Amino acid sequence: xxxxxxxxTGRCYCGAVSFVCDTVPLTVAYCHxxxxxxxxxxxxxxxxxxxxxxxHTTPELDRGTSHAPGVTRWxxxxxxxxxxxxxxxxxxxxxxxxxxxxxAANFPPQIHCHEDARYPWLHISDDLKRTGxxxxxxxxxxx
Numbered sequence: 001x002x003x004x005x006x007x008x009t010g011r012c013y014c015g016a017v018s019f020v021c022d023t024v025p026l027t028v029a030y031c032h033x034x035x036x037x038x039x040x041x042x043x044x045x046x047x048x049x050x051x052x053x054x055x056h057t058t059p060e061l062d063r064g065t066s067h068a069p070g071v072t073r074w075x076x077x078x079x080x081x082x083x084x085x086x087x088x089x090x091x092x093x094x095x096x097x098x099x100x101x102x103x104a105a106n107f108p109p110q111i112h113c114h115e116d117a118r119y120p121w122l123h124i125s126d127d128l129k130r131t132g133x134x135x136x137x138x139x140x141x142x143x
Contacts, residue, residue: 008050010101014079019096021055028098028107030124033114033134035068040082040097043122046109047095052086055094089134 010019025048036045061084064072070088075081085095098104109128112118116132 008101008103010096010104012076012079012081012083012100014076014081016078017076017081017083018058019055019100020058021050023051023054025049025107026051026093027111028109029095030109030112030128031114032112032116032118032122034117035071036085036114039073039085043119044124046098047085048098048101048104048107049090049093049095052092052094055084055096057083087134 006022008019008021008024011017027049029047029049031045031047036047037043039045061074064074064084064086066072071085073085074083076083081100082097083100086093087095098107098109101107109126111128112124112130113134114132115130
């Protein structure tokens, strides 16, 4: 991945929550699972993974919500934007929807996760690795 400068920044739709990180994402992944689709409202989600110790939000994220076992998600209280997700099987990583990052154009996805759940009418033509499930091994290696 190209380094977009020394600092990665981002914000929610209304600007009430902002992000800053001094490192590039550990990885960037598409996720086709129904949980991520429902949370983002998109036919496929794309997330940048950061070390949970490296990503800083203002204000700090609260305890989040969980509607699926092992998944915690945060949304902006003011505008409702999806902000971040954390997965129990990736304990040291925080996943931020790529569209919230100011430097998103510099961080193309590297893998498709939950390809088996992809909508049959959605065709993304690329040469990225595709895994039918969570890709937890590859994503943990990235951390």
